[in-house]
Amino acid sequence: MSNLIKFKIDGTECMAESGKYIVEAAADNGIFIPTLCNMKGVKPKGACRVCTVRINGRLMTSCTTPVTDGMEIESHSEEIEELRKSIVELLFVSGNHFCPACEKSGNCELQALAYLYQMMVPRFPYEFPLKAVDAHSPKIIKDQNRCIFCKRCIKTIKDEEGRSYFAFRNRGHKLEVVLDEEMGNKMDDETAILAMNNCPVGSILFKEKGFDVPIGKRKYDHKPIGSEIKL
Amino acid sequence: MSKPVIATTSLAGCFGCHMSLLDIDERILKLIELVEFNKSPIDDIKTFTKAVDIGLIEGGCCNSENVEVLKSFRKNCKILVSVGECAIMGGLPALRNGIPIEECLHEAYIGGPTVQLNTEGVMPNDDELPMLLDRVYPCHEIVKIDYFLPGCPPRADLIWEAVVALVTGDPLKLPYEVVKFD
Numbered sequence: 001m002s003n004l005i006k007f008k009i010d011g012t013e014c015m016a017e018s019g020k021y022i023v024e025a026a027a028d029n030g031i032f033i034p035t036l037c038n039m040k041g042v043k044p045k046g047a048c049r050v051c052t053v054r055i056n057g058r059l060m061t062s063c064t065t066p067v068t069d070g071m072e073i074e075s076h077s078e079e080i081e082e083l084r085k086s087i088v089e090l091l092f093v094s095g096n097h098f099c100p101a102c103e104k105s106g107n108c109e110l111q112a113l114a115y116l117y118q119m120m121v122p123r124f125p126y127e128f129p130l131k132a133v134d135a136h137s138p139k140i141i142k143d144q145n146r147c148i149f150c151k152r153c154i155k156t157i158k159d160e161e162g163r164s165y166f167a168f169r170n171r172g173h174k175l176e177v178v179l180d181e182e183m184g185n186k187m188d189d190e191t192a193i194l195a196m197n198n199c200p201v202g203s204i205l206f207k208e209k210g211f212d213v214p215i216g217k218r219k220y221d222h223k224p225i226g227s228e229i230k231l
Numbered sequence: 232m233s234k235p236v237i238a239t240t241s242l243a244g245c246f247g248c249h250m251s252l253l254d255i256d257e258r259i260l261k262l263i264e265l266v267e268f269n270k271s272p273i274d275d276i277k278t279f280t281k282a283v284d285i286g287l288i289e290g291g292c293c294n295s296e297n298v299e300v301l302k303s304f305r306k307n308c309k310i311l312v313s314v315g316e317c318a319i320m321g322g323l324p325a326l327r328n329g330i331p332i333e334e335c336l337h338e339a340y341i342g343g344p345t346v347q348l349n350t351e352g353v354m355p356n357d358d359e360l361p362m363l364l365d366r367v368y369p370c371h372e373i374v375k376i377d378y379f380l381p382g383c384p385p386r387a388d389l390i391w392e393a394v395v396a397l398v399t400g401d402p403l404k405l406p407y408e409v410v411k412f413d
């Protein structure tokens with residue numbers, strides 16, 4: 001235990017193993033820092049910026065920054081929380097997130113963050129971009145309207161040879177996450193369900209399934225996201 | 232002192248939010264003690280007969296009539312509240328956003344799989360009918376909206392607490408479970 005270091009989050013003394021990413025170190029100390037693109041055990045990429053904290057006056061993503069000895073982290077100040085909320089709002093307006101009609105509603109991490117921040121309405125104008133639903137795979141529906149480009153599926157859904165089922169296509173505002181047609185045709189149920197569960201929103205859906213958990217019994221119906229971390 | 236006045240309307244909505252308002256159970260008796268209703272489907276008053284304090288708007292704007300009604304609400308109400316997902320972001324009707332109107336009408340009246348009786352391929356085009364807008368607009372993109380109550384429908388508790396808070400001036404209690412988008 002010699003590599004234990006001390007650091008502070010919003011003035012609270014914390015301890016963690018040296019080199020741990022701040023998000024994980026905070027969780028070990030019962031402090032929840034929200035994330036969307038980050039997944040435990042997967043190399044972080046700092047894509048969504050929801051986990052932004054301030055260290056030494058600079059804004060940094062806590063999923064990609066390792067904690068160091070004596071570090072002072074600002075995480076739950078009004079300004080940082082407001083910044084996170086605005087990222088969530090931007091994600092809501094930049095896609096087509098029709099929560100009432102979404103299979104993932106109640107289990108969606110983006111929605112759960114909006115609940116956490118009590119987003120009554122996004123401050124930004126809705127874009128209503130024209131996006132397609134790709135349902136050619138026998139197992140999966142890839143709804144581009146809901147994709148937030150977190151890359152979780154690309155990083156975690158792979159075949160035995162390590163090839164990703166999903167990939168980025170195009171760039172800039174035309175960017176989309178697509179399912180490889182050939183591999184998608186051969187996808188088994190287990191992989192398809194894992195892909196659905198790893199998607200933080202309702203962009204990847206296992207076909208012929210949905211709405212099987214009633215309102216009131218879903219993951220975020222009663223408890224806010226992160227409540228399993230808070231001590 | 233006279234009671235605060237409430238008006239409600241359903242624009243491009245399904246009346247689900249009004250159902251949710253009725254879902255406050257026995258508190259509806261308290262509501263009647265607390266406020267007076269003016270223009271609303273609940274009492275069937277068709278036009279504003281006095282100045283209104285709180286206007287509750289259900290549904291977004293999908294046609295010219297919705298815009299007209301919404302503007303008359305803004306003119307006659309001191310406070311306007313967007314109630315429900317459709318008023319806030321267009322909701323399910325806004326699924327048509329991005330699809331050309333002609334394509335939508337064709338699907339609904341001519342080419343759709345359930346169209347059977349329209350053998351002559353007539354599309355409704357009467358001067359009496361409100362014009363469809365190019366897309367469905369959230370209410371706050373048409374007029375200024377003061378408050379937003381999300382949900383599909385917003386929980387009865389949320390509507391009740393919000394109306395009581397507006398009428399009494401007490402701070403609004405927002406427990407985690409009442410702010411939901413579905």
